[in-house]
Amino acid sequence: MMGDMEAPAPYAPCRLCPRRCGVMRRTASAEPPGYCGEAAGLRLAGASIHRGEEPPITGRGGSGTIFVSGCNLGCGFCQNRQISLGLRGNPGAAAARRGAGPFKGLGRLVDTEELARICLTLQGRGAENINIVTGSHAVPALVDGIAAARRGPASGEGRGGGPLSIPVLWNSSAYEVPETLELLSGAVEVFLPDLKTLDRSLSERYYNAPNYPETAAAAIGKMLELRRLRFEERAGSGEVMVSGVMVRHLVLPGHLDSTRKVLRWFAEHCAGRALLSLMFQYTDMAAARPADFPAERTGPDRRISEAEYHTVLGWLREYGVEDGYCQEPPGSDPAADAEWLPDFERTNPFPSELSTPVWHWREGFV
């Protein structure tokens, strides 16, 4: 465990991400905390074999997802809010402000060796890749853990039978700066950035980051510089992605102008160099909104309509975007959609057909 151990220099002062807080994340509690609320140690919420990613990422064995606690963005409709929202939106935030101490999203501290063991266990259980979800605020610790896994097993349970040899995926919001992405250049083979919007007012309202558009565009440009698309044929898995960039965009109901801008930008800057993954799974999270989270920031209160879905498909054709993946439109039953929302209090946060747990913040290896 990291405890009060001194953090490496990149955290003190911390300017890892576009928030550029400048706080000293040297010990177990950063005082005052930065925007992400995280201190010196890396905290994880869970790790599992996930079968719901895009086909060349899921393959046959599934994707070895590792969920990092905390986040440097602030999406009003985050489906992972139990682990991500930290000081800004958790039910404990009000108590924290009253002096009860910083409240953080679910998770626990892991050191370099434990992170390496998690990676190797995922590999040992057949994962096609290691898929690091939302780690932008913890890049140095993650890079150290990946490097340790690449060196191979140390001791104890959770060994995968040899050094880490599967690709590492960086699954992020793209709210990142090029110099921090540079730190990932020796550790990560595949980048999976979101491009949430290029609209400044939406960025401010829903993501609490007015500079998201130019920041994310520059970050994706850097990712394209770092990695070229490459696939490998694997027995039983078909083609799996072993290098490159796949840009994800979640279509927001009622905000199709934002999607149109994103598609046009992708066609102009990424076509032929990256894949696009269009997601239509937007779910209204208002019911899960903590009492002190501003109502106007929680996002649209409905799902994508059939007409909106077909409009977006028409734009794909108009802009000639062909390389990538497109989710099915949502079904007619919102209650059924809600069953797919994660609950990180459970050992398996996702439905069993989608995910097999390997490590949980409370249980350890499972």
Ligand code: SF4
């Ligand atoms: S990683 Fe956290 S503390 Fe560091 S600059 Fe970003 S939000 Fe601030």
